[in-house]
Amino acid sequence: MDRQQYNIIELLEYIDPSMLDYTEWVSVGMALKDEGHTAADFDAWSRRDIGRYHPGECFKKWDTFKGSATPVTAGTVVQMAKDGGWVPPHHENRELGWDDIIGSRDNLVVIDKNWLEGREVLEPNKWNPVEQLVKYLETLFQSTENVGYVTSSWEKDGRHMPTKGASDRTAGELIQQLNNCKGDIGSVLGDYKPEVGAWIRFNPLDGKGVKNDNVTEFRYALVESDDMELDKQNAIIRELELPVACLVHSGGKSIHAIVKIDAANYDEYRKRVDYLYEVCKKNGLKVDTQNKNPSRLSRMPGIMRNGQKQFLIDTNIGKESWNEWKEWIEGINDDLPEPENIGDLWDNLPELSPPLIHGMLRQGHKLLLAGPSKAGKSYSLIEMCISIAEGKRWLNWDCAQGKIMYVNLELDRASCLHRFKDVYTALGWAPNNLSNIDIWNLRGKSVPMDKLAPKLIRRAQKKNYIAIVIDPIYKVITGDENSADQMAHFVNQFDKICTELGSAVIYCHHHSKGGQGNKKSMDRASGSGVFARDPDALLDLIELELSDDVLNNEINKALCNVCINWLNKYAEAYMDERVSQDDMCSQNAMLDHCKKALSIEQDKAMQKDLYAARDAVKSISAWRIEGTLREFPKFKPVNLWFEYPVHKVDKSEILEGIKLDTERAPWKKNLSKKKTPDEAKQERKVSVDLAIEACGINGQVTIEGLSEYMGVTDKTVRNRLKEHGGYWVDDGKVGKKK
Template sequence: MRTEDYLNSHCPKGTRNNSLFAAVMSAREDDWSEARIRTELGGKAARDGLSPAEIANTINSAISRPLSPRRPVQDGPDEFLPWDAVICDDGPPSPSCSGIQASASSHEAPSFPDVGTSFDRADFPAFLRALFRPEDIIAYNTDYAVEADGHLHPKGRGVYVRSCENLLTACALDPAPMVVNAKDTAGAWIRLNPMDGKGVADANVVEYRHVLVESDALPVEQQWAVLQRLKVPCATIVHSGGKSLHAAVRIDAGKDRAEYDRRVTQLYQILESHGLCVDRQNRNPSRLSRLPGVTRLGRPQYLLASNVGCPSWDAWMNSIHASDGMPLPESWRDLRRNPPPLAPEIIHGILRKGHKLLLGGPSKAGKSYALIQLAAAIAGGSSWLGHSCALGRVLYVNLEIDRASFVQRVLWVEEHMPFPEENLSVWSLRGRIMTLPDLKSRLVQWLGHQQPFDLIILDPIYKTNEGDENSARDMTIFCNTIESIATDTGSAVAFAHHFSKGQQGAKAAIDRASGSGVFGRDPDAIATLSELEGDDCAGFRLEWTLREFATPQPVSVVFRWPVHRVEKLLSDRRLKGEGGNPNKTTTLDIVNALSFVKGKASVAALAEQLGVTEKTIRNCVNRSEVLMLDHGIVIFQNGKNPYI
C-alpha cells in the first residue's frame, strides 16, 4: 500500500498493522523523515484504532527492515518495484558477517516455504511432535511488557506445567492462539527443551536436546539457504513473523551441560564461518523462541519445516568432517563482538585443553616418571613441578615400558601423589608397531564411546614416528598429526622427546630437542629438563617456552626416585656446558658447611670453613633462594633448616 492510499482510506480491523507497516515502508522509499512517519502515519493508525504500543512496535519493525533496491520494472522506465516485491536475479551479494557470500552454492536450496492456509491449527502440533515427547513438560509465554522505545519483550515466567500430550489434545479442538492464549500484539514464545515443571531457568531444563539459532543479519531467504546448504540438523525452523528465522538445532547432549556448551560453541562457529551471524545471547538452554501458529501484529509466526538437514548432531559432525572442513575468513568486527571462549587451563599459567605440551630432557632424566607425575597431578587436582593443575581425566598412552612395569611405576608415584583411580586410564602399546595416524584413528574411534579426557599423554612420541627426525617436512607432518589429535578430541596432548647428544647448556632451551627445529617451535608449551653442573646431585633446570602465557622463572628440580621435586638449594647451579666460569661456592656448599661451624654461622666462619673469601660467601647468599644475611650471620629464609 502506498503512503497516499493509506492516508486517504480507512483500515478495517485485521488489516491495520499490515497496512501501517506497508505505508511506513512506502514512506521511507519516498524519503520521509522518521519524525514525519511517526507523526502523520502514527496519527492515522491511532485514528484507525491501534494502541500506542502496536503503533510504536509496527513502525519500529518497518524502520529496521532494509529497503529493497529500486530496480526499474521492464514494462516502464519510470516504474519501480514496491518494497515487498521478491527480486529474483543475480544482483550484488548481501554482506555476511564474515564478509563472505552466504549463498546456496552450486546446489539450489529448496524454495522458501510460504505460510499455510491453516497454519494456526497445523503448525503448533507439528512443532510439538518434532521437539518433544508426550510426557515432556513444556514452558511457553504470551505475556509481554512494552519498553520505553516501544519494543516488546516477554514478561514473567509464563506457563511451565503443561505436558506435550496435554497441549496436543487441546490443539485437536482449538487453534494455537486459543490453546496458549496468544495476543496479536506480541505473538507467543516457547522454550525449546523439556522442563521440570518447577521453573523456567537453565537449572529447570531436564535434557539438553536443542539450541536456538537466530540471525537477522541476512534476509530470511538467505538464512534458509544457509541452513539447507549446510544440512544443519534442525528439528524445526520457524518464521518469527519479523526479519529472522528461529531454528531449533539438535544438540543431543543428553543431561551433560558441559557437552551442550561445547557443541553450541562449535555450532555457532561453523555457522558464522559460513556467513550466518548468529545471536549468541540465545546459547542458554532455557532460551525462549517464537511459537508457531499465532500472529504477531498481523504477521504469522509459522512453521517453515521440521526434521530438516542431518537427522542428528553426530550425523552432522560426520557430514562436516567428510567435507574439507576448512573454515572461512572471519571479520575482526564480529570476532571482537563475539570472541570465542578460551579453553580451560589444565596446568594453570602453562597449558590449556586442546593445546600441546612437549617435555624434553636427556636420556634417563626420568621423563616418563615426570609425565606419570603430571598424570597424577591432573587426576588428583594437585601441582606438578611447582604449578597447580585443574582436576580432570587423563589417558596415558604408554608406548615404551612393559605393562607390568608401568603399572608398578604408577603405584610408586601414587604413594607420593594420590588421586581418584577413576580419573586415570592407561593404554599400554609396547611391542605394537603403530604409526601416529593409525594411533590417532584408533584413539578417536575409542574415545567416541568414552567420557571425554582432559589430557592425553603420548610417551614416548618417537615410537610412532616413521619419518626422518631431522627433516623439517616430515616433522611438520608429524606435528600436524599430534595437533589434530588435540583438535579432534578437545584434550590437551603431552608427549616426551629426548635431547640431542652432548651438553646442552650453550643452547637456547627451545633448540635442545633432538632432530628438526620444528619440534622446538610447534608445541604450545615446552618444558626442558637440562642437567646442572656438579657431581654431588642429580639436578636439572626446568625451563619453559610458552606460546599462550607469560614465561615463568626457571626452577631447579631434583629427581628423588620416584618423583621430581623443586629444589631451591640448586637454584644457583649452572647448566652443564654453559659458558663462563662456574660458581666457586654454591648454596649446597654453604648448607653442608653449616653443620661444621660452631655457634652462629657468621660470614667469616663460613669463609674459613670453605677456604674462600667473605665476598664469595656474601655473593653466594645473595644468589640463594633459601639463605639470607642477618647482621652478618647466615640463616635460612624461613628461620630453620628445612633439610634436617
C-alpha cells in the first residue's frame, strides 16, 4: 500500500537520523530493504548524522537484514515521516479509533526543522546559587505551598538515584532561610554530592508525601530531551513559544523546561501533557516520556553537578498561559481550504448533492425537526427512517432510498424496536427493506456530542448511510443551550459527521416555553438561535386547536366508517341498493340504515366499534408543519393528524382554516373558550340526541347504555334527559316522547 502511494526515499527527507536511537535507525534500513531499495540509499540518508556516521557501517549492517516472518515495512518510514512533520496528500483509508479526534493533527507542526538554527545556552555571568534557587521558588510557588526537594542519593548499577527527599517546608520558609544562609545552601536543604547534584519537585505538595496523590496543584509539566544538542533544544522550546515558567540547564546534556499546564485535576493534567509532548515530538523535540508524572523531580538550579552548573537559563518565556499557547499552536497553520475564484469554476461547477427528501433536504446536509412535547416527534422521525429505507413518501415529500442509522438516546431497546414495527403496521407497508435500517441503542450510555461524533463516525464509516437520525439531541447537548458560542461548537459536531460520512444528519429538539403561534418557525426551538439558523432545513411542528365543529365532523366520519364496514360485511346487498353517497356522510343516516339492515345482535355488537371509534377521535391531535429551507423554495404549510402512532396528511383540508393560537395569557385563552349558558345547554341537548341515536336498539335505549356511551354517571344522564325534555324514562329504559 505504502509503496504504491508514497516515494519512500522522499519521505526520508522528513526523518533526521541524528534524532533516532539505534533500534529506530536499524528499522529504517530494514524497511528500505523490504521495499527494494539499496544499501547506498541507506548510507546516503545515514550520512546526515554527522556525529555518529561511520563509513562502511551501513553496508555491513545491510547484509544482516535477512528478513523475518514479521518484517519492518514502509509503514514504519511513513509513520516516522509523519512524526517529522510530513503531511499525507490525502486522508488515509482507515477506520477511526474509538476516541480519535476528527481531522488531521499534523497542523501541530510549526517548525521547519530543515531551517532550524540552534540558540546558544549562556551560563550566568555571576554565579549566585542562592539567588538562582530563590528566583526559581518565587516563580513556581506561592509562599504557603509545600515544596519537595532531594539532596541525597543512592547508587544502582553505577547510576546515582535520588531518594524521596523532604516536603515538610513551604516555599516562604525556604526562601527566608536561604536569604539568611550566607550562601550555604546545604545548611538549609542538606548537603548534596557535587558529582551528583540535587533535585526539586516543580508542583506544590501537601507535605504528607511525594507521590502524585500528594500534589495539590497540577500547575506545571516537565519537558526534557536528552537526544539532541543543547542549542537546538533551546531553539525549539523558544520557537514553539512554550509557556515556560522556568528554563533550567540540568548540568548535563539536557534542558529542563517547566511548562505551565494549569490543569484542574489529574485527568486534565494527563491529557494536556500528552498534547504537549505530541506537539514537541512533531516539531523535532523528542521528549523523555518518563517525565509525565506531576510529582516528577527536575534539576534544582543553583547546584553544581560533576563540575557543571545547574542553572536558570530564563523565566516566564513564551506564551503567557496554556490556553493562549494551545490556541496559538492550533491556529498558526490551520487546515482550512484556500479561497476560490468563481471565474475559474464558472463553466465547470461542482454537482449538487442529490436530494434525500425531495424539495427539502440534500444528502450530506442537516435537518432539524422542532416541536413541543408529545407532538410525536420521535414517531415522525421513525416514519422518516422507514420512508427512506423503503424509498417511499414521507408525509408530503418523496424520499430517496438508502441505508439509514437511527441513534436512539431516549427509549429502552425493546420499546424502540416495537415502535418501528408499530409504525410499519400503522402505515400498512410491507417491511421489504429492513436491512436498510440500523438502530444504535444508547439509552443510559450517551455521551456529549463532541465525544459521540468520532465514535459514531467510526461505526458508520463503511456502512454507506445516506442519513443519520439522532433522537433526541437534549441527551447529548454540551454546555448551555442558550449560549450561542457553546451551541455553535455543539452543532459543529453535526457538520463533522456530514463531512466525514457524506450523510445527512437529522435530529429533533423541543420548543421553548410559552405560546408559539405568533413566532416564526425558526424562532420556536428552545435555546440559542444557533439551533434554528444552523440546519439546512428546519421543520417545525405546532399544534392546532380543534373546534367543536371539527371534532364533531371527525366523529361523524369515524362513526360513518364503522357503519359502512358493518353493512359491507353483513348486509352487502342492502348497502349497494339502499345507501346513497350522501347517506355515507351522515352518522344519523348510517345508524338508521344499520338498525334496519342488521340484526339486533349485530347492531348491539357494532356499538363496541362505535365507542372505540369515538374514543379514537378524542385521542387524535392536529398539527401543522412549517419550514425554513436553505436549498429549496419555501413550501406551503402542511396540516397533519397525529393518529397514534403515525402522522397523516389532512387531505380533506378541514384543518386549512384553523389559525395558530397567538401568545396570550392563559386566563385570556380560557376566557375565549368559555360558552354562554345557552350554548352549553344546546351542546348538552345535541350530545343527548347523538347518544340516543348511537345506542338505540329498536327505538329504545337504557340509562346504563347512555351512561357508558357518554362517559358520565347514571344520575348525570337522568339530569340531562330531564333538561332536554324530549325523552321519557321508565324503569331504566328511555324513549322519545310523542
